[in-house]
Amino acid sequence: NHFVNPEMKEAQKPWEAIEYYPASWYRYQTAAKYIEDNYGNIDVDTIMSILTSSKYWDGTQWHYNAWWTGNTINRFGVWGGTVASQIAVPGEGTAYICTGNPGTPYWSVGAPGQTGQYVKLQLEDSPGATANTAKKAAFSEFLSLAKLLTSLNLEKRLSVASIFAIDEQLDLIREQYWRGVRYLVKASLTEDENSALKLYGEASTEFGKVQAGAKRLSDLLSRYRSPLR
Numbered sequence: 001n002h003f004v005n006p007e008m009k010e011a012q013k014p015w016e017a018i019e020y021y022p023a024s025w026y027r028y029q030t031a032a033k034y035i036e037d038n039y040g041n042i043d044v045d046t047i048m049s050i051l052t053s054s055k056y057w058d059g060t061q062w063h064y065n066a067w068w069t070g071n072t073i074n075r076f077g078v079w080g081g082t083v084a085s086q087i088a089v090p091g092e093g094t095a096y097i098c099t100g101n102p103g104t105p106y107w108s109v110g111a112p113g114q115t116g117q118y119v120k121l122q123l124e125d126s127p128g129a130t131a132n133t134a135k136k137a138a139f140s141e142f143l144s145l146a147k148l149l150t151s152l153n154l155e156k157r158l159s160v161a162s163i164f165a166i167d168e169q170l171d172l173i174r175e176q177y178w179r180g181v182r183y184l185v186k187a188s189l190t191e192d193e194n195s196a197l198k199l200y201g202e203a204s205t206e207f208g209k210v211q212a213g214a215k216r217l218s219d220l221l222s223r224y225r226s227p228l229r
Contacts, residue, residue, distance in 0.1 A: 004028065026056045026071035033057040044087060044096060048118060051085050052103030076107055083114070093123040097208065105216065115216040119208045127200040131184055131207070138177055138210035145173075145214040148221055157224070166217070173213045180206030 002017040002024045003009060017025040034050045034057075035042065055064045056071040063069070067076040075082045087096040100114025101107040120137060124130045149166065152158050158166070180203045187199035 023070040026058060027073050029059050030057045030073055047087050074102060081107060095121045097121060115212040117212045117215040119211045127197055131200045131203045134204045134207035135180060135184060138207035141211045141214040142173060145218045148218055152221060169217055173210055176206045176209045
C-alpha cells in the first residue's frame with residue numbers, strides 16, 4: 001500500500017507509486033473509479049461487488065479477468081492473496097464476514113470451511129439477542145436452499161449421484177444448525193456470565209457456518225446444468 005495524503009508523502013520513499021508500488025497504485029485507482037461510478041448509491045451489495053472483483057482500472061480503461069496481475073482489489077497472488085473479507089455498517093449495527101476468497105472460494109483454501117460467502121451478523125442489544133438473530137438468519141438461508149432443492153428435484157434436474165453428494169452437505173449444515181441451537185440453550189441456562197458469553201459466541205459461529213454453507217450450495221445449484229436434460 002502507499003499513502004495518498006500529500007502530508008504523508010515524506011514518510012514514504014520513493015514516492016512515485018506507479019513506478020515503485022504499481023499493484024497498490026492500480027488498486028487505489030480501481031477503488032476510486034468504483035466510488036466515482038457509484039457515487040451516492042453505494043450500499044453493501046456495491047461494496048461486495050468491489051471486494052469480489054477480478055478486474056482493475058488503470059486510469060484509462062478496465063482490464064477484465066485480471067486475477068493474477070496483482071492489480072485487483074481482490075487479490076490472487078501466491079503471497080498476499082485475499083483469504084478473508086469483512087464489511088461493517090456501524091449505523092445499522094451490522095457486519096458481513098467472509099472466510100476464504102470472496103466469490104472465489106477455490107483460491108487459497110488452506111483451511112476447511114472457506115466458502116467465499118458473506119455472512120451477515122446483526123448486532124443486537126445483548127449477546128443472547130445477537131445469537132438468536134443469527135439463528136433466524138441461518139434458518140432463513142437453509143429454508144431458501146430447501147426451496148431451491150425442491151424445485152430442482154421436481155424438475156428432475158438432479159442425478160442420483162448429485163442428490164447423494166448434496167445430502168452429505170445438507171447433513172453437515174443440519175449438524176451445524178442444531179449444534180448452534182444446543183449452545184444457545186445451554187447459554188440461556190447457565191448462571192456463569194463468562195460461560196454464557198462463550199456459548200453465545202459458539203452458537204453465533206455455528207449459525208454463521210449454516211449461512212455460509214447454505215449460500216455456497218445455493219450459489220452452485222443456481223448455476224447447475226444437469227446432464228439429464
